[in-house]
Amino acid sequence: MANEEKKTPLLDQLEEGRWPSFVKEIKKAAAKNKKAEALLGQLELSYREKKVHWKHGGIVGVKGYGGGVIGRYSDVPEQFPEAAEFHTIRVNQPAGWFYTTEALRKLCDIWEKYGSGLTNFHGSTGDAILLGTDTDKLQPCFDELAEAGFDLGGSGSDLRTPSCCVGPARCEFACIDTLDVCHEITMEFQNELHRPMWPYKFKIKIAGCPNDCVASIARADLSVIGTWRDAIRVNQEEVKAYAEAGFDIQGLVVDKCPKKAVKYNAETREIVIDNESCTRCMHCINEMPKALRVGKEGGATLLIGAKAPIVKSAFMSWVIIPFMELKPPYTELKDFIRTITDWWDENGKTRERIGETIYRLGMPKFLRDTGIKPVPQMVTAPRANPYYFWYPEEVK
Amino acid sequence: MANEEKKTPLLDQLEEGRWPSFVKEIKKAAAKNKKAEALLGQLELSYREKKVHWKHGGIVGVKGYGGGVIGRYSDVPEQFPEAAEFHTIRVNQPAGWFYTTEALRKLCDIWEKYGSGLTNFHGSTGDAILLGTDTDKLQPCFDELAEAGFDLGGSGSDLRTPSCCVGPARCEFACIDTLDVCHEITMEFQNELHRPMWPYKFKIKIAGCPNDCVASIARADLSVIGTWRDAIRVNQEEVKAYAEAGFDIQGLVVDKCPKKAVKYNAETREIVIDNESCTRCMHCINEMPKALRVGKEGGATLLIGAKAPIVKSAFMSWVIIPFMELKPPYTELKDFIRTITDWWDENGKTRERIGETIYRLGMPKFLRDTGIKPVPQMVTAPRANPYYFWYPEEVK
Amino acid sequence: MSRTDFGPPHYSTLIPDIIKENYGKWLYHEQIRPGVLKHVSETGAELYTVRVGSPRLASIDFIREICEIADKYSKGHLRFTSRHNIEFLLDDKEMVEPLLEELARRGLPVGGTGHSVSNIVHTQGWVHCHSAATDASGLVKSLMDGLYDYFVENKLPNMVRIAVACCLNMCGAVHCSDIAIVGIHRKPPRIDHERLHKVCEIPSVIQSCPTGAIKPNPKLKSVDVNPDKCMYCGNCYTVCPAMPIADPENDGVAIFVGGKVSNARTAPKFSRLAIPYLPNNPPRWTETVEAVKHLLEVYAENALPGERYGEWIERIGWERFFKLTGLPFTEKHIDDFIFAPTTFRTTTQFNW
């Protein structure tokens, strides 16, 4: 024990403190698995040298798939031979990240057999990540995963694993069936998900309402965000109950409505909402979930383009379809995905996300080519410069 | 008369209507002057053909000056020989556009002698514009102008004629002496004003307060806008008078303060201003000029970079110096102008405005090179991307 | 050679006595009626300003005429405003009415103060610039005839600043106006290959293009324009006369709205595209005048008191602006230049 502690004096310090320790986790795995032990050693080296010790990944994978595995090689394999290969397998999580213990245990058993015993639940795209195995273990590991009903997620220039918020499974705000949309889209685009064929990665995230609990507007090339078209449902009895309980309706709700669309009558203790001015920001509903409910006519706003900063700057997604009804089999959504990815596939450069392609070629061209109708909801303001184009048929 | 009307049937229609007619003006001039008559004819041709009939200007001017004259040539000189040359002379207006009738008459007399008799009072940069003369008249015309005390304004890649709002001459809001600043700066930079030497034009406009009645923030490479550092002066007696007169202080002032910095006590009929939160937008003062006054510690905010859209987009000026005291002889301001124009002169490409140079090379570089201290007031928000630079002395 | 670099006359030699005496001492002002301001000084002095609309393009006869008026009513003093109106500066209240009567007799409009449409800042147009895609003076005259009542009365929620520029150089600095009218072209420049290399510097021509539409054509010692990338700004023509772009059939104007310059309440704003194109229809530009009137009326009916045009639109949202005005929203309204992504809506907040 004294001996072991000396081996990783820096990491050991991360076993202390109240938050669950990943070092303890690595050590638990290391106690049974050589790869995990090697990882521990290499990580300690990184901590000592303040430097990463992995090399670029090579192309490794399983038969029939072009993605789903991230190859990883140590740059100090002589020191840590067991970490020489340390690939991860991305397992497509179930929609909403729901599991039975049975399913989870199956995953654990398989990973105990073929990998380091380390995982990420989950990766930041959404996959269940199995962290650290050898090239020759990939195929048998996948074979068993497949048997247990777990398929691979995305990696490389393909559709990345879609993910969604808990939605109707546990949330009263859900305007769409996020889990079903997520699952159906994942199933529909299995080929695109497993075989990199596009200019770059493409991510889809589905949130049930504008609270956007999967951060789709910041992190998905296609953000599907639930909303409604009709009126907020008001339960005046519950409004009264909030008032009686001493909740500051005026200060916390009315004054904070961005559109000044909530009126509260302190005498009658009733709320009136100007649904025409309301932009469905969710605030009043969030604050008074017992009294206010999202509308009945649910659907989604579709936004395109979010991504991290490299190359042109981080983008958030841009409104493209203000409202789409989403009912199974989600044909309209599927067609939409095909339309936009086809356009991108045709027009995008290598390593160019769809948002970057649209930026480079211009939103007007994108809309024109795809036949999507321009609407003012797409912009916070029309252009300020006079640099727009006329097409031959428009001029003499 | 019938004959004349036939000559310009389109323009004649612009003699009608209640607004003063420029066509009547041209005709008045045309009655006495052949060049004006030619202009009338050529303009009618333009109206008929919906097409301009001027060519690019050539380089014409007066001795000792590189700017101040815009050369202009007709592209139909055979039809309108008197308009073949139709240069304009830009006369540097007096600060605040104040004139005595004596001064104006002198200008008229000179222009009657040497030009078409047509003018613009004023051009949109601010000059008094004498519209239409021949190359050989330029020098004698200028000689007489000089004798009468009128110098040329700017044109080409030089300092353009500075202009300013009426300021302390007639406005209670003036935080700086706009006329004096304008005149002194104009005098200090006579060389830069008259001899194009820079990458492109450079404009200065001086407004006495944030109402910016010379549109400097939109139209000047250097916008000098008066402001104050201390508190808004409140005259509570006059507040009461407004209230008694039925003025809606709450609705029109308090509710519209962008920083919620005005409190009104409807009982005591008094106003309290939170000067720490106030951003000196002028609104409350504009609405209640009898009761509220700008602070006593006047000075100016200096902003850089405004320009029209070509090439990179229109810019508004950017805050560079949040506050500069402006007392004669305005040394700090003069030094500042030298510092920034020197930097631009060294770094700017041909036909690149200072704002464009700063954009191309980066505000951080501009600040570093000029020694101007970065302050948060320069930005609405810090950068969102992580793309900043480290200098050799900052890293190991 | 005459003396140089002596600068403009010193303002102190031109301002009236009452201003000299009360310079920097003004205490407050009132609008007595549209076009007439009263400024009161700490000294108790009262200055009356009468603002008069000007055609800007003025003959010396006109200047002499206003001098005559100034001699009679304002002791030989007057000034021009930053929007090219004329201001008579009176130290005698008694002279105000007679002056107003005289101005009425002479057909000179008094107004432009307070919540009005003031004079239209504008440019040279066909009168004097080679670059013009439209005329400025005729357009302005037609507009001001149509908006005359808005000049002489205060019947708008706040001031409305209109500007006209006859080409994208935007000498009228229209880009931050409540209503901005800009002359535009709609077809790429035509290249005079014969002449180009004689009169233009090819590298500057190439660099002048905001969208990189111009490529060298070494064979002809000239350049080519990629018609798919050209958005007809005319900057190449500005630097190179051999690339004329004026086109009677297709030139016209665009209308932008919602800009402002003052820092009052909200920060200054750029004007934004409302109407991509209206034809050049001289002498009266009927479509344009009607469009501007319509834009004004919808604003007048819907904005809250004190709201500037752009403030009104920001409150109600652009989707409602297009609904209320009935203007079509097209792909042209959506930016595709450098800063485009910053204008895209990155929130689900909008109205139907």
Next chain:
Amino acid sequence: MSRTDFGPPHYSTLIPDIIKENYGKWLYHEQIRPGVLKHVSETGAELYTVRVGSPRLASIDFIREICEIADKYSKGHLRFTSRHNIEFLLDDKEMVEPLLEELARRGLPVGGTGHSVSNIVHTQGWVHCHSAATDASGLVKSLMDGLYDYFVENKLPNMVRIAVACCLNMCGAVHCSDIAIVGIHRKPPRIDHERLHKVCEIPSVIQSCPTGAIKPNPKLKSVDVNPDKCMYCGNCYTVCPAMPIADPENDGVAIFVGGKVSNARTAPKFSRLAIPYLPNNPPRWTETVEAVKHLLEVYAENALPGERYGEWIERIGWERFFKLTGLPFTEKHIDDFIFAPTTFRTTTQFNW
């Protein structure tokens, strides 16, 4: 070859009965205490959720441990959240307290709901990525130890979302977080000219650079980096292993603040630079933990109830944010990339 393209297990086979029965019927929710939510259905059914902090980098032992707990208290069902917390889903109110006790015994933190700091979304770091400028797991562990009370209690004006990304690829998608921590380099890549042409495609390398700092070096069949233009993003290294950029002496982290994702009240916002650099100081990143704590405390003390971090800053203005936090404002805070001009202040409205 095993079957392919069968997709993930269908969610309906994994959700507990109470959810099956009340799917889409939830009526409202309450936070019973931090970490415990009660959702009530139209049917009257009540679902209790207990949220537990996870290290995310978990051994199978850990997963089995939570399975054990789920079997005992939530009928073998559980889920993970979008921020990698574990949620036990209980249909029996009576089981809540025993579960909480068991979790306490096992040292698993309950919290992350309501106005808390929830789990930190993060990335691989030195644990598994070649690109990392810092470690993610160690940084997050150190941070969460320091912010533990904010996780288990609700003592902030609103939720605070923290994210960590170990390089500018930002897999943690930190760019819209209340507090974002990003691993950064501070020196240009070193070029292995020998190796470059063997392992990299020169045109893609050149194209990868956001600032155009990379030029071909035909002599060496390699490339050169202009050190004045390079801002150390590492994208060239992402596409070309022969351009290593990691540098123990100079790598570290930057902190951005004020981003958000929800559309509640205000539109989603990007996070903005607050602290350009703090050193990599493993294993505990003391400076970074202290800085984040300080950022949280100043917010907690000054924001109004319900205000998110960025909403607070927007109300008071960035100048006051820098004053209140005592952080220096430097030239690095001022944008100089593509959209820079849209972040410059174009109004005289500001505070001293």
